[in-house]
Amino acid sequence: MLRAMKINSASFLTSATNLNSCPPTVFAEFAFIGRSNVGKSSLINMLTMKKGLAKVSETPGKTQLINFFSINGNWNLVDLPGYGYARVSKTQRADFNEAVADFLEKRETLRHTFALIDSRLPPQVIDVEFINWLIGAEIPFAIVFTKTDKQSASKTQANIAHFRQKVLAGITPGPATFISSAETKAGRKEILAHIEAQMSARKKQPTASA
Ligand SMILES: Nc1nc2c(ncn2[C@@H]2O[C@H](COP(=O)(O)OP(=O)(O)OP(=O)(O)O)[C@@H](O)[C@H]2O)c(=O)[nH]1
Ligand SMILES: [Mg+2]
Structure with missing residues (x-):
């Protein structure tokens, strides 16, 4: 049986604009990243079973800060x-936010990152670039294919197979992959079990500063 992390309480802690304004590095952290509108905030609400915890919007670009x-x-x-x-x-955007890159590369308490991919779409250039950046930067991550309630299971599986073949072929060990739905709560147990497993994982080695 999966040993899923039990969530007894969940509350908003703080927001930060960049790495320097993040709260002190005390507790293990798990981050959610992906294209605007892919469902990061919805997944956090689903995992915690708290609907309004993270702000969700149909309009892309809702989450502009690093929210803890x-x-x-x-x-x-x-x-x-x-x-x-x-x-x-364009300058604000870069390819992805510099504060995000900084956080993912340097945050000492970051244990694991979930990269979210829309399960309904063929591999998107920006996602492929981002995943390759994570791999190059040696940032430990798992992939979550979101919004699976919006299509048939067979379509989801076909898109995941396509993504694996196009983006993850030749990467060993490949990242853990999950499916999720904020509507049906699919993936909740598995993702929480992954968090539980990574909780005790060794801290990242600090990268040598240039
Ligand atoms: N049907 C369905 N809709 C979803 C799911 N996850 C997210 N949505 C919808 O997709 C839209 C975007 O969701 P958010 O959770 O705000 O996405 P986000 O990735 O946090 O977006 P930004 O903060 O703008 O980067 C909202 O309208 C959600 O209700 C899902 O699993 N199923
Ligand atoms: Mg959001």
Whole structure:
């Protein structure tokens, strides 16, 4: 049986604009990243079973800050601003937010990152670039294919197979992959079990500063 992390309490902790303004590095953290509108905030609400915890919107670009949520008072979920939001200016956008890159590369208490991919779409260039960046930067991550309630299971499986073949072929060990739905709560147990398993994983080695 899966040993899923039990969530007894979940509350908003704080927001930060960049790595320097993040809260002190005390508790293990798990971050959610992906294209704007992919369902990061919805997944956090689904995992915690608290509907309004992270702000959700149909309009892409809702989450602009790094938002921290305290779970059980002793670990954090981190909702990151999405990338690929076309309406922010090119300089502001870069390819993905510099604060996000900084956080993922340097945050000492970051244990694991979930990269969210829309299960309904063929591999998107910006997602492929982002996943390759994670791999190159040696950031430990898992992939979550979101919004699976919106199509048949067979279509989801076909898209995941396509993604594996196009993006993950030749990567060993490949990242753990999950499916999710904020509507049906599919994936909840599995993702929480993964968090439980990574909780005790060794801290990342600090990267040598240039
Ligand atoms: N049907 C369905 N809709 C979803 C699911 N997850 C998210 N949505 C919807 O998709 C839209 C975007 O969800 P958010 O959770 O705000 O997405 P986000 O990735 O946090 O977006 P940004 O903060 O803008 O980067 C909202 O309208 C959600 O209700 C899902 O699993 N199923
Ligand atoms: Mg959001």
